[in-house]
Amino acid sequence: MKISDQDVLKISxxxxxxxxPNEVPQIASELEKILEFxxxxxxxDCSGIEPLSTVTVAQxxxxxxxxxxxxxxDDIVGNAPEQSSGMFVVPKIVE
Amino acid sequence: xxxxQRNYTPALYKGNWEVVIGMExxxxxxxxxxxxxxxSTTFGAEPNSQVSFVDAAFPGMxxxxxxxxxxxxxxxxxxxNAEINLWSRFDRKNYFYPDLPSGYQISQFYNPIIGPGWINxxxxxxxxxxxxxxxxxxxxxxxxxxxxxxxHKSYIDLNRAGVALMEIVTEPDMRSKExxxxxxxxxxxxxxxxxxxxxxxxxxxxxxxVNVSVRRPDExxxxxxxxxxxxxxxxxxxxxxxxxxxxIDLIENxxxxxxxxxxxxxxxxxxxxxxxxxDAQDYRYMPDPDLPPLILSAERVESIRRTxxxxxxxxxxxxxxxxxxxxxxxxxxxxxxxxxxxxxxxLAVEARKSxxxxxxxxxxxxxxxxxxxxxxxxxxxxxxxxxxxxxPAYLVELVDLVCDDSISGKIAKDVFDIVWSGGESPVAVVExxxxxxxxxxxxxxxxxxxxxxxxxxxxxxxxxxKDKLFGFFVGQVMKETGGKANPNMVNDILKKKxxxxx
Numbered sequence: 001m002k003i004s005d006q007d008v009l010k011i012s013x014x015x016x017x018x019x020x021p022n023e024v025p026q027i028a029s030e031l032e033k034i035l036e037f038x039x040x041x042x043x044x045d046c047s048g049i050e051p052l053s054t055v056t057v058a059q060x061x062x063x064x065x066x067x068x069x070x071x072x073x074d075d076i077v078g079n080a081p082e083q084s085s086g087m088f089v090v091p092k093i094v095e
Numbered sequence: 096x097x098x099x100q101r102n103y104t105p106a107l108y109k110g111n112w113e114v115v116i117g118m119e120x121x122x123x124x125x126x127x128x129x130x131x132x133x134x135s136t137t138f139g140a141e142p143n144s145q146v147s148f149v150d151a152a153f154p155g156m157x158x159x160x161x162x163x164x165x166x167x168x169x170x171x172x173x174x175x176n177a178e179i180n181l182w183s184r185f186d187r188k189n190y191f192y193p194d195l196p197s198g199y200q201i202s203q204f205y206n207p208i209i210g211p212g213w214i215n216x217x218x219x220x221x222x223x224x225x226x227x228x229x230x231x232x233x234x235x236x237x238x239x240x241x242x243x244x245x246x247h248k249s250y251i252d253l254n255r256a257g258v259a260l261m262e263i264v265t266e267p268d269m270r271s272k273e274x275x276x277x278x279x280x281x282x283x284x285x286x287x288x289x290x291x292x293x294x295x296x297x298x299x300x301x302x303x304x305v306n307v308s309v310r311r312p313d314e315x316x317x318x319x320x321x322x323x324x325x326x327x328x329x330x331x332x333x334x335x336x337x338x339x340x341x342x343i344d345l346i347e348n349x350x351x352x353x354x355x356x357x358x359x360x361x362x363x364x365x366x367x368x369x370x371x372x373x374d375a376q377d378y379r380y381m382p383d384p385d386l387p388p389l390i391l392s393a394e395r396v397e398s399i400r401r402t403x404x405x406x407x408x409x410x411x412x413x414x415x416x417x418x419x420x421x422x423x424x425x426x427x428x429x430x431x432x433x434x435x436x437x438x439x440x441x442l443a444v445e446a447r448k449s450x451x452x453x454x455x456x457x458x459x460x461x462x463x464x465x466x467x468x469x470x471x472x473x474x475x476x477x478x479x480x481x482x483x484x485x486x487p488a489y490l491v492e493l494v495d496l497v498c499d500d501s502i503s504g505k506i507a508k509d510v511f512d513i514v515w516s517g518g519e520s521p522v523a524v525v526e527x528x529x530x531x532x533x534x535x536x537x538x539x540x541x542x543x544x545x546x547x548x549x550x551x552x553x554x555x556x557x558x559x560x561k562d563k564l565f566g567f568f569v570g571q572v573m574k575e576t577g578g579k580a581n582p583n584m585v586n587d588i589l590k591k592k593x594x595x596x597x
Contacts, residue, residue, distance in 0.1 A: 014377060016191070060387045065126050065163030069133035069147040076146045076253070084244075086142040088251040090193045093240060 001039070003032045096409060098176070098213040101224035105270035113312045114339050115319075116275050116305060117267035118331075120282060121260045122292040123236065123300040124167045130235050130259035131158030131201065138298050142252035150257040152197035157385050164259040165389065167291040168208050168233050169399050171261055174289045174406060175228050177212025179396050185233075185386040189379045193251050194238035202262075204380040207232035208389065214285065215408055216278045220422035226278055227266040236260050261292070267306065267316070272335040276328035279303060280430075284407050288432040296327050303331055307338040309346070317342070318352040322359050322366050334359040337366055410435055418442070419455035424462045433480050438465055440487035448491065460494050468508070472515055484518040485511070493521040501525065502532050503582055533580045536588065542575040543568075543585070543592050557593055568593065 132149035187199040209231035238256035286292040
């Protein structure tokens, strides 16, 4: 699959990852190689095979509706880089 | 009950535009603990006091699904006449925002727990339409951000993160803002009957995303715009009103509606662009490897089906058909499950007392006292029905006192007032205060004779043709008897007495 410079810029915009103009051609060709590699999977014929959703247990274990893991504020915010009045403090988010 | 065909033609907008609306409603599930953790769901707790390591996405923590939340989703599905998918699965919806510490929301994208269903929506006595539900899925709520605490920082409270939501997705079957808000009202009522969502709009228990487009009738669907996160039916109407005129203006001016997500501003009543489809996030949905498929047994679904309450639409029908209530009364009584339970208890008490089915007349009287007097008192006092000292048994007792002529309707209002504030039973109040109506004709005759004696001149004027004076005599007799004389008997005896010279 061909990846154009425009594709790279669009993806960088969506992923919020800054890519400098001089890096674009190299990243485009690397992405292309990755996709080519993954495309090998298309050689396998898996028609008629149920998609595998999990490799562990077959069925979800369900817990009872009880509050048994609560009021551990200090443990929760204890490792936060910044906290105030029991809340996590993060750089200002502007929509 | 079956899905209704729309029995009217929706009006076109500005003469020739058809409005097409679909909704996604996020309903918070009533449960003690969160969808995948043992942290509490109680509203309004100290920030981050109801957060487990799972909710805060600490490394290595694994989600385990809450069995009651699954039951609640099944119950909701059954209440909305939907197919229950015995095999469903959870997917990760990836996006980056600080109120979502794991970087993905656990949701159901490919295989939701509830499949297609429907609900009948009534606009008024005459108009009804059937609305198709596309599916319902379970997902986690996100935390809450505060942007006004600090000039350069945002504050995050994760108490709500991980609380179970049901996302109820409709087909684009609504054709006006009125239909959309009527749907939201009946959905809220139904969820409250089912006990699966408290429908508390102020606490954000019911939030809607509204998809709006316009087209010429019979043309293919126009480009839709999604207005996100609206928390009341009034705001849903305002957002639709604004979007419809905005889109029609664009098209009539030769421009195009672009597919985008917009935000509703409740103070201006306007919507503004949040992001266009071009910039749409790629959520990179993938099956959540931490959660095996959710497999339900048919027996489990059936046992939940047996716990379903009777839903408002059905009650609305039999209250009108079996007890002759007006649509207005029946709709008011069924609009809240607590109201319906109260009224049905009144009917049950009355039926037990009399040993017969309650007559339409008595049913109507009970409805009047309930939706008129009791509602007015509750409103004035700012109280819920549950806090009322007037129980269904008391209301029945009061109505029976009126029906067997023990008290007049007017005295009944006084009795109601005393019962309301004191909590004593109506019979006890009537006995203690000597309010029982005078039906002894000798006593009434005596009072009438006394009044006529004292007003000989007016009696003569009446006999000479001044009919209007009859009301004066009634008033005087009622005064003489402390308002307790039976009004019909007063009328009859007074007419006879006045017509003969004394």
